[in-house]
Amino acid sequence: MSGFETINAIINTKTIQQLHAKSPLIHCMTNDVVQTFTANVLLALGCSPAMVIEPEEAEQFAAMASGLLINVGTLTTDRQHAMRLAVNSANKAGKPWVLDPVAAGALTFRTRFCHELLMLKPTAIRGNASEIMGLVGVGRGGKGVDSLNTTHDALPAAQHLAKATNTIVAISGEIDYVTDGERTFAVTGGDPLMTRVVGTGCALSAVVTASCALSGDKLINIASVCAIMKQAGEIATQRCRGTGSFTPEFLDALCQLKQ
Amino acid sequence: MSGFETINAIINTKTIQQLHAKSPLIHCMTNDVVQTFTANVLLALGCSPAMVIEPEEAEQFAAMASGLLINVGTLTTDRQHAMRLAVNSANKAGKPWVLDPVAAGALTFRTRFCHELLMLKPTAIRGNASEIMGLVGVGRGGKGVDSLNTTHDALPAAQHLAKATNTIVAISGEIDYVTDGERTFAVTGGDPLMTRVVGTGCALSAVVTASCALSGDKLINIASVCAIMKQAGEIATQRCRGTGSFTPEFLDALCQLKQ
Amino acid sequence: MSGFETINAIINTKTIQQLHAKSPLIHCMTNDVVQTFTANVLLALGCSPAMVIEPEEAEQFAAMASGLLINVGTLTTDRQHAMRLAVNSANKAGKPWVLDPVAAGALTFRTRFCHELLMLKPTAIRGNASEIMGLVGVGRGGKGVDSLNTTHDALPAAQHLAKATNTIVAISGEIDYVTDGERTFAVTGGDPLMTRVVGTGCALSAVVTASCALSGDKLINIASVCAIMKQAGEIATQRCRGTGSFTPEFLDALCQLKQ
Numbered sequence: 130m131s132g133f134e135t136i137n138a139i140i141n142t143k144t145i146q147q148l149h150a151k152s153p154l155i156h157c158m159t160n161d162v163v164q165t166f167t168a169n170v171l172l173a174l175g176c177s178p179a180m181v182i183e184p185e186e187a188e189q190f191a192a193m194a195s196g197l198l199i200n201v202g203t204l205t206t207d208r209q210h211a212m213r214l215a216v217n218s219a220n221k222a223g224k225p226w227v228l229d230p231v232a233a234g235a236l237t238f239r240t241r242f243c244h245e246l247l248m249l250k251p252t253a254i255r256g257n258a259s260e261i262m263g264l265v266g267v268g269r270g271g272k273g274v275d276s277l278n279t280t281h282d283a284l285p286a287a288q289h290l291a292k293a294t295n296t297i298v299a300i301s302g303e304i305d306y307v308t309d310g311e312r313t314f315a316v317t318g319g320d321p322l323m324t325r326v327v328g329t330g331c332a333l334s335a336v337v338t339a340s341c342a343l344s345g346d347k348l349i350n351i352a353s354v355c356a357i358m359k360q361a362g363e364i365a366t367q368r369c370r371g372t373g374s375f376t377p378e379f380l381d382a383l384c385q386l387k388q
Numbered sequence: 389m390s391g392f393e394t395i396n397a398i399i400n401t402k403t404i405q406q407l408h409a410k411s412p413l414i415h416c417m418t419n420d421v422v423q424t425f426t427a428n429v430l431l432a433l434g435c436s437p438a439m440v441i442e443p444e445e446a447e448q449f450a451a452m453a454s455g456l457l458i459n460v461g462t463l464t465t466d467r468q469h470a471m472r473l474a475v476n477s478a479n480k481a482g483k484p485w486v487l488d489p490v491a492a493g494a495l496t497f498r499t500r501f502c503h504e505l506l507m508l509k510p511t512a513i514r515g516n517a518s519e520i521m522g523l524v525g526v527g528r529g530g531k532g533v534d535s536l537n538t539t540h541d542a543l544p545a546a547q548h549l550a551k552a553t554n555t556i557v558a559i560s561g562e563i564d565y566v567t568d569g570e571r572t573f574a575v576t577g578g579d580p581l582m583t584r585v586v587g588t589g590c591a592l593s594a595v596v597t598a599s600c601a602l603s604g605d606k607l608i609n610i611a612s613v614c615a616i617m618k619q620a621g622e623i624a625t626q627r628c629r630g631t632g633s634f635t636p637e638f639l640d641a642l643c644q645l646k647q
Numbered sequence: 648m649s650g651f652e653t654i655n656a657i658i659n660t661k662t663i664q665q666l667h668a669k670s671p672l673i674h675c676m677t678n679d680v681v682q683t684f685t686a687n688v689l690l691a692l693g694c695s696p697a698m699v700i701e702p703e704e705a706e707q708f709a710a711m712a713s714g715l716l717i718n719v720g721t722l723t724t725d726r727q728h729a730m731r732l733a734v735n736s737a738n739k740a741g742k743p744w745v746l747d748p749v750a751a752g753a754l755t756f757r758t759r760f761c762h763e764l765l766m767l768k769p770t771a772i773r774g775n776a777s778e779i780m781g782l783v784g785v786g787r788g789g790k791g792v793d794s795l796n797t798t799h800d801a802l803p804a805a806q807h808l809a810k811a812t813n814t815i816v817a818i819s820g821e822i823d824y825v826t827d828g829e830r831t832f833a834v835t836g837g838d839p840l841m842t843r844v845v846g847t848g849c850a851l852s853a854v855v856t857a858s859c860a861l862s863g864d865k866l867i868n869i870a871s872v873c874a875i876m877k878q879a880g881e882i883a884t885q886r887c888r889g890t891g892s893f894t895p896e897f898l899d900a901l902c903q904l905k906q
Contacts, residue, residue, distance in 0.1 A: 160439065161423050161441075161679060162427055163424070164679050165684065168846075172843045172845060172890060173843070173891070178680075178845065180679060180720065186722070186754045186755075186756045189755060190754060193753075203441050204442055205441060235452075236440065236445045237444070237445075239445065326431065327424060327437065328427075369640075371643035372639050372643055373635060373636035373638060373640040373641075374639075374640050377894065381887075381888045381889030381890070381891040381892050382889070384891070385888070385889055419698065420682050420698060420700075421682040421686050462698050462700050462701075465701065491697070495699065497703045497704045585690065586687050586690060587683070629903070630895075631691050631898050632894060632895035632898025633896075633899050636895060
């Protein structure tokens with residue numbers, strides 16, 4: 130893996146300990162499908178999730194929370210409005226916010242909105258290869274929420290996007306890449322089974338948001354939580370008998386990684 | 389079971405293989421309660437779920453997806469509008485779409501909307517006995533989302549509805565019936581425990597949608613996925629210790645049926 | 648625990664039997680995060696859940712259901728409108744309704760709405776310590792949806808609230824207190840792990856709603872379902888290996904408590 134840095138087990142353990150110790154309160158504005166799983170993943174890592182979506186409340190809460198997640202799956206015009214207020218509020222309060230551009234590139238309405246959000250300077254962006262390429266305007270788009278490209282294909286787009294918008298981009302897939310446009314971490318591990326359970330990517334974005342609320346190097350923190358999620362995915366894959374038992378095993382593994 | 393055809397294990401295995409091989413992308417416009425479970429059921433059978441609800445996006449995506457599911461649980465005026473656009477878009481693109489008339493007959497607003505949707509020629513309709521009877525305007529309605537009638541009671545209504553609207557109607561319950569008004573399949577199996585876990589019926593409707601995207605006889609494909617879901621329900625009931633462990637066992641069973 | 652009454656195992660068993668026998672149909676207007684879990688908890692206890700949110704339907708259904716739950720998590724202006732209609736409809740039909748004031752005190756918009764709802768005479772209110780204190784206007788608010796106070800801190804506020812609005816207030820936490828302002832039950836048990844799984848409090852509110860639809864002393868019925876949920880939480884904590892396996896174990900335990 131020459132040219133890429135890798136993240137090690139000691140850093141991962143420290144990141145998990147920091148998540149539990151600081152217990153960041155994460156304001157999740159996310160899609161309808163993954164709300165429960167996202168909340169339970171954050172809780173398993175010692176974080177506090179809160180889903181607040183009404184415009185007035187979203188604006189107020191984004192300034193109070195430790196970080197804000199904007200996930201554009203099941204986007205609506207009403208949620209768009211609330212998301213704009215929340216992002217501006219987070220920015221004003223100096224709180225990190227993360228964009229998960231679900232199916233960007235494939236659907237016009239949300240792609241347009243993601244481009245608008247890019248102007249509001251996300252702290253980080255987490256997507257699959259097709260989404261990151263779709264955001265940049267290269268590639269052939271995804272198949273719904275699934276990627277048709279490898280993360281390696283998407284790396285140049287991610288590096289370009291990170292530099293152009295002064296953000297950190299995490300592309301998740303068989304190998305995750307986390308880049309600020311200068312430095313790039315490659316994170317291996319995980320299992321393809323993770324893509325057959327809804328919400329593993331969306332939940333990762335929530336944990337990326339939590340990692341942005343920790344002290345220390347954001348690039349390393351984000352790469353570290355990518356590694357943590359892959360590690361839990363591997364453990365769960367070994368223990369489960371299908372995608373049904375994967376979910377409880379995955380959350381149990383996240384809890385157990387603490388020790 | 390004279391007078392009814394039955395579906396056999398060889399057909400079920402072929403249907404599962406076809407689902408995994410074709411991996412239809414299913415546009416689910418469904419209720420708030422069952423989104424995660426619906427997505428995970430489709431994924432366990434090798435299909436790709438995507439929940440897209442904003443009107444402009446729903447219209448665009450319905451033409452791209454392999455099939456569209458319209459489930460009227462937690463219906464709102466906004467969703468109604470998006471559903472209309474999506475259905476018309478699916479029809480224009482020649483894509484199958486399936487109606488799940490949750491609690492039709494019991495609640496006025498959604499019953500009216502279901503009648504409107506019937507004019508837009510659904511490829512199939514999947515409901516419980518009270519819902520199918522409610523749609524036709526016979527029977528005493530359900531108790532919320534639960535059926536107060538047996539599927540056998542509802543069969544004449546289903547056959548009438550199928551003929552009148554040139555669609556296939558699947559009534560699920562202790563025995564499922566799948567009819568185009570001429571031919572009728574009876575599908576036995578399953579377990580009453582399935583009715584004590586939220587979303588098993590709604591998820592079946594999503595899988596019925598996926599089956600409509602396969603090649604071959606739609607009536608047989610739909611009866612076959614009804615049988616597959618019953619089979620997984622039976623396995624899960626044997627393995628679980630209550631309704632909590634039913635859900636992971638059910639999804640695991642769906643995964644394992646592939647082999 | 649002098650000064651407080653306690654609830655005993657015989658009463659709990661009778662309450663569970665009554666829930667299964669009467670199978671109350673609970674109209675849940677609740678937040679996006681906990682819908683599936685809430686439905687499955689009600690089903691595990693033999694009740695029928697139904698989530699109906701469109702204004703016209705919510706008004707119609709609240710009069711048909713056995714009880715109505717109003718949970719203000721993920722509140723929106725549209726849902727507010729539907730909730731007002733539903734509450735007035737439940738009141739007119741003489742049906743019990745329960746308020747779960749999620750994050751009241753912490754967020755202005757929902758606190759204002761909760762105060763409005765208090766004028767509409769809820770049968771019961773179920774919240775954590777910070778929420779009950781926030782509703783009364785004492786204390787320092789919660790951290791998002793988590794409580795920063797003990798239930799004992801909140802008991803005076805709960806007793807005041809119960810008297811002032813002629814309702815029953817249940818504060819859940821390490822010890823649950825259930826009070827009508829005159830009599831107070833203390834319910835011990837449970838496990839802190841329950842706070843690390845999203846929706847245990849929200850689901851309790853749904854079961855409290857169901858208990859209000861039973862015959863007998865409402866105060867005792869509510870205290871009893873608090874005890875039942877704590878008991879299931881204890882069993883699940885003993886059996887699980889983390890927060891992931893907690894959920895199926897909790898639902899299984901609720902099913903098994905029937906015997």
